[in-house]
Amino acid sequence: MTQTTKKLAITELALRDGHQSLLATRMRLDDMLPICDKLDRVGFWSIEAWGGATFDTCLRYLKEGPWVRLRELKKALPNTPIQMLLRGQNLLGYRHYADDVVMKFVDMAAANGVDVFRVFDAMNDLRNVRVAIKQVKANGKHAEGAICYTVSPVHTLEHFLDLAKGFEDLGCDTLAIKDMAGLLTPTAARELVSALKQTIEIPIHLHCHATSGVAEMVQWEAVHAGCDIIDTAISPLAGGTSHPPTESMVAAFAGTAYDPQLDLELLQDIAAYFRDVRKKYKRFESHVTGVDTRVFINQIPGGMISNLANQLRDQGALDKMDEVLDEIPRVRKDFGYPPLVTPTSQIVGTQAVLNVVSGKKYKIITNETKAYLKGMYGRPLGPVNEEVRKLALGDEEPISVRPADLLEPELDKLTREIGDKAHSIEDVLSFALFPAIALEYFEERESGQLKPEPLDEPEESEKTEETPKPAMPLAPTEFMITIHGEQYHIKIEGSGHKSDAVRPFYVKVDNVLEEVMVETLTEVVPMADGVIDTMKASKGSKRPKATRDSDVTTPMPGRIVAINVQVGDEVSAGQNVLVVEAMKMENPVHAPVSGLVKAIHVAVGDNVNPDECLIEIESS
Numbered sequence: 025m026t027q028t029t030k031k032l033a034i035t036e037l038a039l040r041d042g043h044q045s046l047l048a049t050r051m052r053l054d055d056m057l058p059i060c061d062k063l064d065r066v067g068f069w070s071i072e073a074w075g076g077a078t079f080d081t082c083l084r085y086l087k088e089g090p091w092v093r094l095r096e097l098k099k100a101l102p103n104t105p106i107q108m109l110l111r112g113q114n115l116l117g118y119r120h121y122a123d124d125v126v127m128k129f130v131d132m133a134a135a136n137g138v139d140v141f142r143v144f145d146a147m148n149d150l151r152n153v154r155v156a157i158k159q160v161k162a163n164g165k166h167a168e169g170a171i172c173y174t175v176s177p178v179h180t181l182e183h184f185l186d187l188a189k190g191f192e193d194l195g196c197d198t199l200a201i202k203d204m205a206g207l208l209t210p211t212a213a214r215e216l217v218s219a220l221k222q223t224i225e226i227p228i229h230l231h232c233h234a235t236s237g238v239a240e241m242v243q244w245e246a247v248h249a250g251c252d253i254i255d256t257a258i259s260p261l262a263g264g265t266s267h268p269p270t271e272s273m274v275a276a277f278a279g280t281a282y283d284p285q286l287d288l289e290l291l292q293d294i295a296a297y298f299r300d301v302r303k304k305y306k307r308f309e310s311h312v313t314g315v316d317t318r319v320f321i322n323q324i325p326g327g328m329i330s331n332l333a334n335q336l337r338d339q340g341a342l343d344k345m346d347e348v349l350d351e352i353p354r355v356r357k358d359f360g361y362p363p364l365v366t367p368t369s370q371i372v373g374t375q376a377v378l379n380v381v382s383g384k385k386y387k388i389i390t391n392e393t394k395a396y397l398k399g400m401y402g403r404p405l406g407p408v409n410e411e412v413r414k415l416a417l418g419d420e421e422p423i424s425v426r427p428a429d430l431l432e433p434e435l436d437k438l439t440r441e442i443g444d445k446a447h448s449i450e451d452v453l454s455f456a457l458f459p460a461i462a463l464e465y466f467e468e469r470e471s472g473q474l475k476p477e478p479l480d481e482p483e484e485s486e487k488t489e490e491t492p493k494p495a496m497p498l499a500p501t502e503f504m505i506t507i508h509g510e511q512y513h514i515k516i517e518g519s520g521h522k523s524d525a526v527r528p529f530y531v532k533v534d535n536v537l538e539e540v541m542v543e544t545l546t547e548v549v550p551m552a553d554g555v556i557d558t559m560k561a562s563k564g565s566k567r568p569k570a571t572r573d574s575d576v577t578t579p580m581p582g583r584i585v586a587i588n589v590q591v592g593d594e595v596s597a598g599q600n601v602l603v604v605e606a607m608k609m610e611n612p613v614h615a616p617v618s619g620l621v622k623a624i625h626v627a628v629g630d631n632v633n634p635d636e637c638l639i640e641i642e643s644s
Contacts, residue, residue: 032282033069033253035107035229036270038298039097040072042261045233048308049081052476053093055304059297060100066286066294068104069253070140073097074133075108079116080458083465087474091136091450098137105139105166111366112145112153113428117457118367120152120400122431125438127159129453134163136450142200142231144170146368149402150190151426157194168229169196173203173216175323176361178406184216185223192224198253199228203242204365205319206235206265210245217249227252233265237315240268240276247282258291260298264313271295304479322349323356323364324373332373341381351376358412359396360404371396378579378611386415388579391603391610399423445470567625567636574617576639578604584630585610589639593621601639604632619643 043051056073063071074094082090098106113120115129130141141160145152148171160167169191171184188199201208201216208216213230220228230246230253232239243254255267262269271291274284318324324332332349336342355376362368371392378388395401397413399422413422423430435452442455445466455462468474516531570577582604589601595615604611623640632638 030281032247032277032284034270034273034284034286035070035072035253035255036063036066036068037072037255037257037267038063038261038294040074040076040078040109041255042257042266043305044077045257045266046261046264046310046313047302047305048310049077050085050305050308051301052086053088053096055301057096057100059294060097062290062294062297064101064104066104066290068286070105070107071101072107072109072142072255073101074106074138075110075116075142079454080461083454083458083461085477087465087468087476089469090454091132091448094133094136094138106137107140107142107168108133108138110141110143110156112143112156114146114152114367115156115457120427120431121456122434123155123428124433124435125453125456126155126428128435128449129456130156130159131163132450132453134160134165138165140166140168142168142170142202143196144172144200144202144365145402146172146365147362147402147404148172148187150187150194152402152428153191154194155428157191157196161195166198167194167196168198168200169194170200170202170231172363172365173201173208174205174361174363175207176356176406178361179363181216181219183405185219188220188224192226196226198226199224201228201230201232201246202365203230203232204363205323206233206237206239207319207323208232208242209238210241213242214245214249217246217251221250229253229255231255232267234263234267235265235316236319237317240272243268243273244276247277258298259295260302264310265316307479322352324349324352332377336377336381344380347380348376351379355379357406358409360406360408362396362404367392368396368401371401382579386412388611389416391612397422400427402427567632567638569635570637572637574619574641574643575637576601576613576615576641577636578613578632578634578638579611580604581631581633582611584626584628584632584638587624587626587628589621589624591621591624594644595619595621595641602626613638615639615641617641617643 039051039056043049074090074097078093079090082088082093094106110116110130110133113126115121115126121129133141141156143153143156143160153169157167157169169188171187171191173184191199199220201220213232217228217230228246228251230243230251232242232255234240243251247254254273256262256270256273257267259269259271262272271288274286274288274291277283278288332345336344336348352372355372356362356364359368359372362372364372371390374390375386375393378390379385382388394416397408397416398420434456438456439446439452442452442463445463446452446455451462451466454465465474514531514533584602585605586603587601588603589595589599595601595618597615597618599615600612601615601621602613604613619641621639622642624638625636625640626632626638
């Protein structure tokens with residue numbers, strides 16, 4: 025084999041996974057475009073710049089049109105293929121979409137500038153990627169199938185080889201190994217890549233996160249075993265839960281048979297640019313910037329651990345973290361060993377938290393857990409605990425067909441529903457993926473009030489006279505929290521006068537001032553990371569406290585998304601009376617007793633806490 029045929033190809037991740045991993049996906053288009061000319065001259069195999077969490081973040085926080093971003097990047101990168109991450113039948117949202125929506129989304133992504141589609145399914149269920157891959161090929165674009173790499177008793181080398189052959193049979197042009205948690209070791213990488221090279225003919229692309237500290241060694245061994253393409257991130261956006269540094273890997277392979285032949289001096293210019301850009305996003309910095317070897321034991325990525333900590337803190341149960349970490353592998357086993365990647369990581373993690381804080385396994389089961397155990401996310405590789413499935417589904421039988429086969433075409437319905445608020449088919453697709461967020465974006469766009477969240481605290485001159493003056497500063501008064509990979513900047517501005525029951529605190533959340541009513545407690549203890557451990561805040565809530573066994577309460581803080589009863593209704597014990605969304609999961613709340621609905625103290629959209637009475641039931 026000649027040196028030319030062994031030349032290593034590299035995909036640069038700075039414009040997507042690099043800043044998604046370390047800066048909560050907050051990098052703006054205005055900070056990408058100035059460096060695109062140099063990025064385009066490097067000679068990367070591709071530049072990943074779209075998909076993943078970028079679509080949601082553009083609409084929700086940056087107030088950028090995600091489709092506009094794609095078109096602008098395509099114009100700025102004329103010589104380098106743009107790559108996106110696509111979750112198969114999930115697209116970029118949190119549910120399965122009908123085939124007509126999936127096909128149209130791929131059509132429009134291709135038309136707007138995506139050249140390489142990396143398509144994966146969280147369950148490694150090939151049925152869930154078939155339609156997307158077929159449509160990528162119909163558009164004449166590059167289809168890259170992706171195996172979600174994980175470790176379990178059922179995830180054998182033979183299984184991964186079967187998956188790889190399946191992707192090749194679907195017409196994929198390349199195969200990606202997607203090591204989202206950083207579980208690959210150098211030895212495992214060498215064994216897997218060597219076996220893949222003997223099984224499939226298409227090139228192999230390796231994507232591994234640096235969480236566990238061995239990613240560079242993994243890439244070195246994989247390339248020597250025959251891996252054709254590796255993913256890297258320019259050094260200011262590398263390391264931690266991100267990826268190996270581009271310059272380091274280019275230098276490591278320079279002068280070898282695998283020399284990528286990329287300009288190291290040009291890469292230094294690009295690194296210097298992003299080094300300055302990163303400073304602008306200080307408030308969104310990840311706390312997981314170093315090595316976290318716990319992933320080898322519990323297979324929980326660093327970002328997921330941060331989410332678990334915040335979930336437990338909301339419950340006043342942070343001391344139960346070790347119990348939750350022990351519970352996650354048990355839940356994963358009950359669920360048939362799904363890989364821990366969106367959305368299965370949220371489903372498994374949330375159910376483990378509920379099992380621990382409720383004091384009884386599967387006493388509370390989220391709607392997403394029910395859907396998972398019904399088969400609505402795909403087919404688990406391992407056997408599901410049938411007792412758990414019975415608890416979740418009762419006598420309802422799980423499905424055996426491809427989940428999307430149960431969905432009616434929905435594109436026409438969505439188009440009618442959004443009406444003239446959508447200016448294009450791209451707008452309709454945005455609405456399909458994120459209905460509430462897209463609607464808010466369209467309204468702000470129509471009124472000319474699209475304003476991205478601020479990067480910095482406002483200057484003193486920008487503060488108004490209405491800003492409350494701090495009366496009793498707390499220490500520490502400023503900190504960051506991470507919830508589901510999204511970071512929030514919290515600053516306690518001060519407090520008002522204490523009554524017998526509550527005291528108002530003035531808290532800025534991402535620079536938006538909120539008045540938070542806090543119960544008067546005998547002791548307020550600031551924790552090491554700045555969170556007030558004994559606070560039980562309910563933003564201006566005037567709901568009564570739950571004092572009776574018949575009062576309906578939520579098992580965890582969250583937001584009301586559905587109310588299924590009215591005042592005067594007769595309900596039975598165990599009946600689903602409302603639904604609370606918490607940690608991106610929907611949690612049904614049941615009537616504790618049979619009786620008459622006497623009063624309802626909530627509305628859809630309200631934020632609620634566990635100690636509040638949401639519905640009063642007069643027991644029969």
